[in-house]
Amino acid sequence: MAQVSFTDNLQKHLPCPPKAAPGDTVRAVMEAVFVENPPLRGYVLDDQDRLRKHVNIFINDVAISDRVTLGDPVAETDRVFVFQALSGG
Amino acid sequence: MAEVFYVASRKGLFTYRRNGADWKTGAPNFLGEPVSAVLKDKRDGAVYAALNLGHFGCKLHRSDDDGASWKELTPPAFAKAEDGDEDAPSVNLIWSLETGGDDEPGVIWAGVNPGALFKSEDHGESWTLIESLWNREERKGWFGGGYDQPGIHSVLVDQRDSKKLTLGISCGGVWKSDDGGTSWRLTGDGLRSDYMPPDQSQDLNTQDPHRLAACASDPDTIWCQHHNGIFLSRDGGETFVEFKDVKPAVFGFAVAVHPKDPDTAWLAPGIKDEYRVPVDAKLVVNKTTDGGKTFTPQSKGLPEPSYDLVYRHALDVDETGDRLVMGSTTGNLWTSDDGGTSWRQLSTHLPPIAQVAFG
Numbered sequence: 190m191a192q193v194s195f196t197d198n199l200q201k202h203l204p205c206p207p208k209a210a211p212g213d214t215v216r217a218v219m220e221a222v223f224v225e226n227p228p229l230r231g232y233v234l235d236d237q238d239r240l241r242k243h244v245n246i247f248i249n250d251v252a253i254s255d256r257v258t259l260g261d262p263v264a265e266t267d268r269v270f271v272f273q274a275l276s277g278g
Numbered sequence: 279m280a281e282v283f284y285v286a287s288r289k290g291l292f293t294y295r296r297n298g299a300d301w302k303t304g305a306p307n308f309l310g311e312p313v314s315a316v317l318k319d320k321r322d323g324a325v326y327a328a329l330n331l332g333h334f335g336c337k338l339h340r341s342d343d344d345g346a347s348w349k350e351l352t353p354p355a356f357a358k359a360e361d362g363d364e365d366a367p368s369v370n371l372i373w374s375l376e377t378g379g380d381d382e383p384g385v386i387w388a389g390v391n392p393g394a395l396f397k398s399e400d401h402g403e404s405w406t407l408i409e410s411l412w413n414r415e416e417r418k419g420w421f422g423g424g425y426d427q428p429g430i431h432s433v434l435v436d437q438r439d440s441k442k443l444t445l446g447i448s449c450g451g452v453w454k455s456d457d458g459g460t461s462w463r464l465t466g467d468g469l470r471s472d473y474m475p476p477d478q479s480q481d482l483n484t485q486d487p488h489r490l491a492a493c494a495s496d497p498d499t500i501w502c503q504h505h506n507g508i509f510l511s512r513d514g515g516e517t518f519v520e521f522k523d524v525k526p527a528v529f530g531f532a533v534a535v536h537p538k539d540p541d542t543a544w545l546a547p548g549i550k551d552e553y554r555v556p557v558d559a560k561l562v563v564n565k566t567t568d569g570g571k572t573f574t575p576q577s578k579g580l581p582e583p584s585y586d587l588v589y590r591h592a593l594d595v596d597e598t599g600d601r602l603v604m605g606s607t608t609g610n611l612w613t614s615d616d617g618g619t620s621w622r623q624l625s626t627h628l629p630p631i632a633q634v635a636f637g
Binding site for chain 1: 331332333334335337350352353355356357358359362363364366367368369
């Protein structure tokens with residue numbers, strides 16, 4: 190399973206410890222995380238389940254390209270990072 | 279007079295409490311977070327705070343112990359579009375929070391960007407989009423005023439009949455409902471816009487009422503600080519008359535109305551459009567006591583030079599009409615205990631202020 194971790198800036202608002210989550214796309218991985226942590230959804234995604242404008246997700250060292258459907262592929266050994274963008278502050 | 283007021287700022291929610299002849303505040307709630315709206319529900323004592331987290335979206339919190347602790351609520355949100363429309367709406371600012379009528383315990387209204395009204399019937403725990411307004415064809419003609427998207431900043435509930443609602447939308451004009459939001463009609467004859475082509479200047483649907491404020495004891499009297507001037511309605515927002523040639527300026531954002539005297543109102547004027555600073559760098563509060571026949575700039579205790587801008591929610595009057603509070607985008611904060619004749623500066627170093635509200 191992919192290893193998902195979250196910016197410390199999110200920990201200020203709600204608990205979101207690192208998590209191993211199944212799924213072969215960013216969407217699938219994040220949905221698996223949200224099942225166990227429902228309030229986290231609204232912090233990462235907007236009303237339409239798009240990635241919030243000033244949140245970034247990286248798969249290993251590469252920023253995802255699909256911020257709308259979150260369709261970037263994720264491998265079992267990947268690390269997924271949810272970061273706060275430098276914009277938006 | 280009011281003993282508590284709240285300051286919604288760019289870096290948290292400050293609560294000021296009367297302490298003898300002084301005011302006292304402590305560390306803010308939500309330190310570091312932009313607070314876009316605050317509401318004290320005088321029916322049950324709850325305090326609501328809307329946050330606009332730069333990265334993580336709009337949030338809503340309620341305190342049932344006057345700020346000692348807060349509960350995060352599910353904020354107003356649009357339903358997910360079934361067709362996957364990339365442009366489908368998402369709430370990006372909770373711009374106004376208002377209580378329902380005294381006969382509607384737990385009812386809270388939220389005006390948001392982009393141009394939507396939400397209602398909660400359970401103390402903010404859950405929210406329903408008012409689709410009767412959202413689905414109006416005219417909404418497609420609204421546009422942003424101050425923000426990229428249109429927004430609802432004024433929600434007036436007629437305490438004589440809480441089904442009667444009046445909205446101020448920038449830029450979408452004045453809308454009224456007589457049935458608690460089931461149906462709506464566009465009103466505001468008499469409003470005028472200079473930012474539209476001449477033949478469209480009186481189009482009701484593109485007016486920019488920066489702020490609407492009703493007199494508590496006479497809800498048919500509604501003062502409007504409009505983008506293009508100062509307007510007054512005596513029929514609950516159906517029609518307005520304009521006051522021209524008001525010095526030092528007719529432009530501004532904020533307006534407050536005396537709760538017992540509909541002829542008395544306060545405004546915070548500035549140079550319009552691209553400047554948005556006090557005229558001649560001299561901050562004043564413009565006061566009328568005769569229903570707009572005359573306005574008297576009040577400057578005692580206010581700074582000069584000044585480049586303060588008072589946002590539309592950053593001027594409030596208490597239930598006596600004697601005590602006022604005003605905050606600016608420069609982080610200055612003032613109170614008055616004599617109906618706005620003289621002002622006392624409480625702070626010169628707060629974060630930018632979005633709203634002040636008596637508790």
